[in-house]
Amino acid sequence: MFQIFFYAVMDYFIELLFSGLTRGSIYALIALGYTMVYGIIGLINFAHGEIYMIGAFTAFIVATVLSIYGFPLLSIVIIAGVAAVVWSSSYGYTIEKIAYKPLRHAPRLSPLISAIGMSIFLQNYVLLAQTSDFLPFPTLIPDFEFMEPIAHIVGTTDLIILVTTVVVMVILTIIIKFSKIGKAMRATAQDRTMATLVGINVNNVISATFIVGSSLAAIGGLLIASHIGQINFYIGFIAGIKAFTAAVLGGIGSIPGAVLGSLILGLTESFATGYVSSDYEDVFAFSLLVLILIFKPSGLLGKATNQKV
Amino acid sequence: MNLNLSGKILTTVAGAFIALSVPVSGFAGDTIKFGVAGPHSGDLASYGLPSINAAKLVIDKVNANGGINGKQIEMLIEDDVCKPEISTNTATKLVSDKVDVVLGHICSGATKAAMPIYTDAGILVMSPSATSDELTLSGNYPNFFRTIAPNAAQSPAMVDFAVDKLGLKKVAIIHDKGDYGKPLAEGAKAYIEKTGKGEVVLFEGITPGAMDYSAIVQKIKRSGADVVVFGGYHPEASKIVTIMKKKRLKTTFVSDDGVKDDTFIKVAGKAAEGVYAAGPQDNATNVMATEAKEAHKKEFGADPGAFFEGAYAATVAMLNAIEKADSTKLEDLKKVLQTEKVATPVGSINFDENGDAIGVGFSMYVVKDGAYVVVK
DSSP states (O other): HHHHHHHHHHHHHHHHHHHHHHHHHHHHHHHHHHHHHHHHOOOOOHHHHHHHHHHHHHHHHHHHHHHHHTTTHHHHHHHHHHHHHHHHHHHHOOOOEEEEITTTSSOTTTHHHHHHHHHHHHHHHHHHOOOOOOEOOOOOOOOOOGGGGGGOOOOHHHHHHHHHHHHHHHHHHHHHSSSSSHHHHHHHHHHHHHHTTTTHHHHHHHHHHHHHHHEEEHEEEHHHHHHEEEEEEEEHHHHHHHHHHHHHHHOOHHHHHHHHHHHHHHHHHHIIIIIIOOOGGGHHHHHHHHHHHHHHHOOOOOOOOOOOO | HHHHHHHHHHHHHHHHHHHHHHHSOOOOEEEEEEEEOOOSSTTTTHHHHHHHHHHHHHHHHHHTTOOOOOBBBEEEEETTTOHHHHHHHHHHHHHHTTEEEEOOOSSSHHHHHHHHHHHHHEEEESSSSSOHHHHHHHSSOTTESSSSOOHHHHHHHHHHHHIIIOOOOOEEEESSTTHHHHHHHHHHHHHHHOOOOOEEEEEEOOOOOOOOOOHHHHHHHHHSSSHHHHOHHHHHHHHHHHHHHTTTOOOOEEEOOOOOSHHHHHHHGGGTOOEEEEEEOOTTTHHHHHHHHHHHHHSSOOOOTTTTHHHHHHHHHHOOOOOOOSSSOOOHHHHHHHHOOOEEETEEEEBBBTSSBBOOOEEEEEEEEEEEEEEE
């Protein structure tokens, strides 16, 4: 009797655990972009959520067109993914050049306002250019046969989102630790003036950061949209706010911090829903944020630094 | 001298004009200004646009036949995007444009926000879709009427259907914490507790727009519910049924007229199959409804959308009241609306003292092969 009870309790716990991990990974894919940009130029790129939305839309359009021509599913996923990455990164690159670069030496508040303006602009641009309706996102990720016995706990899309997040984080860490551009990024993050003096092209580094961040958001857009099965022009806003919260929670500027913060946020929301009430999901998530910031103002893995001059 | 005389004549003529332009029988202008307010853009536009079409069909017909008591009807269309903070602007705009009656608003939250402005201005408002109880039953808005049954009637309809007709006793009630969904869910809960039929095993609010609802779906599964009763709109409903399908949960899903929309089926796809939703009563046997539908097809080349019949009925009822009362004053219109029956696509209706249409109810629909069909 006790054992049955125990299993029932464990089962539920594991279900909630995975739903939290999925949610956390979703946040992480977007949070990485926030944290990288902040790490390099100290700017909160509020238009990042919109880049994610544009990635999802690009994937939607490409996938819809390709499926009309009867391409096989795998090639649709790859082509739509590549298209989304290219399109989103070109947006990220352009936004930086138009909205942030001219303000690089302006007071910190100016690029922030510029970012919010960019976010509103992109949202309304997609609203007008596309549609205000919710659109059904095609099922790009089919349910795998071998997942069927555990589909009630963790579905195929959940698994792919989890795996992608891990892979992306590992690749990103390798790039930043060992590659030349990664070293340049770290140098720029530490001291932009000094980096310029030793011959690093800071402009290229910043552009590269935006391109990498936007690519991640585009991959996130594709995966998340095929997980929840619908998109509209507004999805970037809520995703952006939550991912930004996660990035702050983990310590903005820190890449492992963004992933850790996202997972903690996702798990908190999931367990709060499961064991307390989904009415208080956001209350728990943001109370946690406040608590952590009170005791560790720079976030979980963030380094306390002096104000950069 | 000469000049002086012509000056006097001018004054007299001008005076005569001013005197003539004073309203004779309660009409303010020489056209009747008919406002249409609701979401005409944004993600809930599919609820608002059909009411414009409905009003246009009725008004074009009336205008072609010489208008009402010799006056043409002019439509003033304002968008509120279904947002309370915008609907107050919409209402102010219509009132300052001296609108005589208003068809709308569509969403309960937006309607509630806009109503005080119309109430102060003494303008008749009739909604085809706002179902919040408070709008009529609170008595705060004596100028509010509607051609749809209130939530107070919708919640029992949903529960009766799930428990009596489908025989599902354990009910999980989920809502979107909004002005429309929450009272509906609370009404369902109160009704189950009052009548003692069925059992509420879960009562929760979800955050609209959240990225993933798998935690709440797991909770529904754990609660052992036979049926989910959802109060809210279709974007959340389609996300929930999609996740339910992904998590292999076969619990029946019963929802409200906020989900009875073709966008829900389009977005949720296969996951929508077998979902039940309450909706404005089925008027397939009503001749006027059939005619209105045909007229819509002819004029706009498509089947009418959500709340079309209700909007058509509201337009007919309001214009009828203006004609019978020969006035656009609120008191005169109310008297006609409450006493005289008028034939509309939702049946021959008049209104009770709260403003609710008498004899209008709900039907239950189910998604079958990608379309809503009436459950007999």
